[in-house]
Amino acid sequence: MWAFRELLYFLVWRDLKVRYKQSFLGAAWIIIQPLVTMFVFTLFFNRLLGVGSGSDLPYPIVTYAALLPWTYFANSLSRCSTSLVANKNLIAKIYFPRLLIPVSGVLPGLVDFGISFLLLIVMMVVYRIPPTVEIIFLPFALLLALITALGVGLWLSALHVQYRDVQYIAPFLIQIWMYATPIIYPISAIPIKWRWLYSLNPMVGVVQYFRRVLLGDPTFGGLNWISVLITILIFATGLLFFYRMQRTFADVI
Amino acid sequence: MSSIALRIQNISKKYRIGTVRHDTLRDQIAHIASLRFRRTGNRIASDGDEIWALNDVSFDVHHGEIVGIIGRNGAGKSTLLKILSRITVPNSGRVEIFGKIGSLLEVGTGFHPELTGRENIYLNGAILGMHRTEIERNFDDIVAFSEIEKFLDTPVKRYSSGMYVRLAFAVAAHLDTEILLVDEVLAVGDTAFQRKCLTKMDEVSKKGRTVLFVSHNMATIQSLCSRGIYLNNGQIMYDGTMIEAVTRYLQTLEKISNEDLFNRTERQGKGIIKLIKLDIMNETNCIVQSLPSGRPARFVFQLSDILSGTVCIFTLYNNLGQRVAIFNSAISGARDNEDADIGSKFICELNPLLLTPGRYRINVAIEGEGELQDHLEAATFFDVGEGNLDMRPVRYSSSVNVTLPHLWISPRNI
Numbered sequence: 017m018w019a020f021r022e023l024l025y026f027l028v029w030r031d032l033k034v035r036y037k038q039s040f041l042g043a044a045w046i047i048i049q050p051l052v053t054m055f056v057f058t059l060f061f062n063r064l065l066g067v068g069s070g071s072d073l074p075y076p077i078v079t080y081a082a083l084l085p086w087t088y089f090a091n092s093l094s095r096c097s098t099s100l101v102a103n104k105n106l107i108a109k110i111y112f113p114r115l116l117i118p119v120s121g122v123l124p125g126l127v128d129f130g131i132s133f134l135l136l137i138v139m140m141v142v143y144r145i146p147p148t149v150e151i152i153f154l155p156f157a158l159l160l161a162l163i164t165a166l167g168v169g170l171w172l173s174a175l176h177v178q179y180r181d182v183q184y185i186a187p188f189l190i191q192i193w194m195y196a197t198p199i200i201y202p203i204s205a206i207p208i209k210w211r212w213l214y215s216l217n218p219m220v221g222v223v224q225y226f227r228r229v230l231l232g233d234p235t236f237g238g239l240n241w242i243s244v245l246i247t248i249l250i251f252a253t254g255l256l257f258f259y260r261m262q263r264t265f266a267d268v269i
Numbered sequence: 270m271s272s273i274a275l276r277i278q279n280i281s282k283k284y285r286i287g288t289v290r291h292d293t294l295r296d297q298i299a300h301i302a303s304l305r306f307r308r309t310g311n312r313i314a315s316d317g318d319e320i321w322a323l324n325d326v327s328f329d330v331h332h333g334e335i336v337g338i339i340g341r342n343g344a345g346k347s348t349l350l351k352i353l354s355r356i357t358v359p360n361s362g363r364v365e366i367f368g369k370i371g372s373l374l375e376v377g378t379g380f381h382p383e384l385t386g387r388e389n390i391y392l393n394g395a396i397l398g399m400h401r402t403e404i405e406r407n408f409d410d411i412v413a414f415s416e417i418e419k420f421l422d423t424p425v426k427r428y429s430s431g432m433y434v435r436l437a438f439a440v441a442a443h444l445d446t447e448i449l450l451v452d453e454v455l456a457v458g459d460t461a462f463q464r465k466c467l468t469k470m471d472e473v474s475k476k477g478r479t480v481l482f483v484s485h486n487m488a489t490i491q492s493l494c495s496r497g498i499y500l501n502n503g504q505i506m507y508d509g510t511m512i513e514a515v516t517r518y519l520q521t522l523e524k525i526s527n528e529d530l531f532n533r534t535e536r537q538g539k540g541i542i543k544l545i546k547l548d549i550m551n552e553t554n555c556i557v558q559s560l561p562s563g564r565p566a567r568f569v570f571q572l573s574d575i576l577s578g579t580v581c582i583f584t585l586y587n588n589l590g591q592r593v594a595i596f597n598s599a600i601s602g603a604r605d606n607e608d609a610d611i612g613s614k615f616i617c618e619l620n621p622l623l624l625t626p627g628r629y630r631i632n633v634a635i636e637g638e639g640e641l642q643d644h645l646e647a648a649t650f651f652d653v654g655e656g657n658l659d660m661r662p663v664r665y666s667s668s669v670n671v672t673l674p675h676l677w678i679s680p681r682n683i
Binding site: 022023025026029030033034037038103105106107108109110111112263264266267 | 284351354355356357358372374375378379381383384388391392395396397398400401
C-alpha cells in the first residue's frame, strides 16, 4: 500500500482537477452547498417550525457545525460507494491494491472541508463565539468522519461490484441517514430512553463530537461514545469484507 | 541459464459463462426462488456453464527471456497475463514472481479525457506503476516519442484518436520494469508509428529484460521472441522455440480446416445462418486445392440460408499469420452481379489471382440482420502455385504475397 502512495496521490489529484472543469462557478460550489442548506434549515426548521439548537448557541452556527462533517460524509460516501465500478477499466487492466480506489474516494472531500471550515471561522467571529481548547481535537473528529465514510464506503463499493442496486440504494440511504442524525434538530429532541438506540447511528457521534470540539456544545454526552465504537466496528468489518471480495473484482466487474 | 523470473505452477482458472455478470438483487432473489422450485430435468437458463480458461498450466521463465504466447481466441492467453499481473487470482496453483513486474494489457488505461496531455502522462505513468521521479526523467522522451509536443496542454478529449494512442503508447513504452507483460498493444496507430513501436519493443527486449508477449501477429512475435508457448483450450500444447510454436499453431489450424465446415463447433456469432461449405474453383470450374497465380479463381461460399442484409466477408492470411487481403460483399463495385438462381451462395471471383506462390488461410465472417451470424477461423487453406501474369512468370519469393500487373521501360542493353 505504501509503495503505491504516489498512485493514491494521483488518483486524488485527478479527482480534484477534474471535478469543477467546465463549471461556471467552479470551486465556489464547495461553499454554496452547505451555506444554502444552512439558510434553508434555519428558515424552515428554526424560524417557521421553532426547532431550537438544544443550548444557548445560535441555531445557524450549530447547524453549520453539523453540516461540515455531514457534507463531507455524504459526498465522500456517495463517491466512495460507486468508486470501484467507476474505475472498472483500471481494475480490469492494472494491478494495484484495490483499497486505493475507495480510499481515494474519501480524500478529495478533505479539501472541501478545509474551505468550508474557513467559513465557520467567519461565522464564529460574527456570532462572537470564542474557540474552546478542545479545538485541538478537530483532526481526531475529522478522522472519525473519514473512517465512518470509508467504513460504510468499503461495504457499499465492494457490494456494488456484484450488485448494481447499490447505486440506487446509496443516495436513498444517505438521505434517510441525514434525518436520523442530529443536524436539523438537537439531540435533546430524542427521548432519553431511546438515546442508546439513536446512538447506534455512527454519524450521531461524529456530528456531536464536531459540535463539542468546534463550539463547546454542551449536549455531547457519554452515550455518543457508542457511536464511535460502531464506527470502528463498521470500519473493521468493511476492511475484512473488502479484502475477501477483492479477489474476484476483476472477474465480476 | 540465468535465474528464474517467473515460476508458474499448475495454475487453473475457471470462468462461468452464460450467466448475467451484473447480478442485481432481484436476479439473485429470483434465482434463489427458482432453485426452490427447480423442476427436474429442466435446466435453468441462468445456471452458468463453467469453462476452464486455464487448466493446469506450469512453466518457468528465466530472466532475460522473451517469451511469445500464441493460440486462438479463447485459448487462455489473456487470462494467463491477467493472473501473472495479479489482476485476477487463479482458482488453483501458484505463481511466484522474482523482480519488479509491469503489465501493458491495454494502452491508455486510466487516461482522463478532461485532463491535458501533460497531466495524463503523469496520471497514466503512476497507474502503470512508475514513480514520479521516473516519469519526470522520461518526460521529454515520452513527449518526443508521441509526437504531440504542440498539444501537450490540450485536454486529451480534443485529441484525434491517432494522437491519443500515440501518447498512450509512448507512456507505456517507457515503463521500465524487470519483467514486462505485453498484450497485443502494438496494433495501434498508423504504419509508421507501428514500426516505431516495434523498434522500441526490440530495444526493450535487447536490454536484457524479461518479456511475456501475447500477439496474433505471427511475424511480429517471431521477430521479437526466442521462446514460444502455444496455448490451446487453456493448456500448453507446445513450449519451445518460437518458430516451432508458430509452426505447430498453424498446423493445428490446418488440421481443423480439414474437418467438415458443417460440423465445426468452434465458431462465433448468432448462428441463425452458417457457412456450411467453402469451395475454391479454378477457371474451368473444377474444385481445387491449388490455384495458379495470374489466372482467374472463384471462392464459393455455401450458406445454410440467407437472411435480410446477409454479408459475406473473408480474409486471406499468409503462412506467417499476417493478413494479406480482405473481401467484403457489402462494399459493392460496378461489376458485381446479383443472381436470383444462385441459392444460398456467395461467389467471389478474383480475376486474375494476384497472389504469389505460397500457402494461404481463409477466415470467414457471415453477417445477417445487422449481426455477426457466423465466424470461422481457418475455414480452409489453399496453395497458390507458380504462374504467369501478362505472360511474365510469377515465382515464389519469401515474405512477398502479392504481385501486380506492370511493365518495364529499360534502356537498350548493348
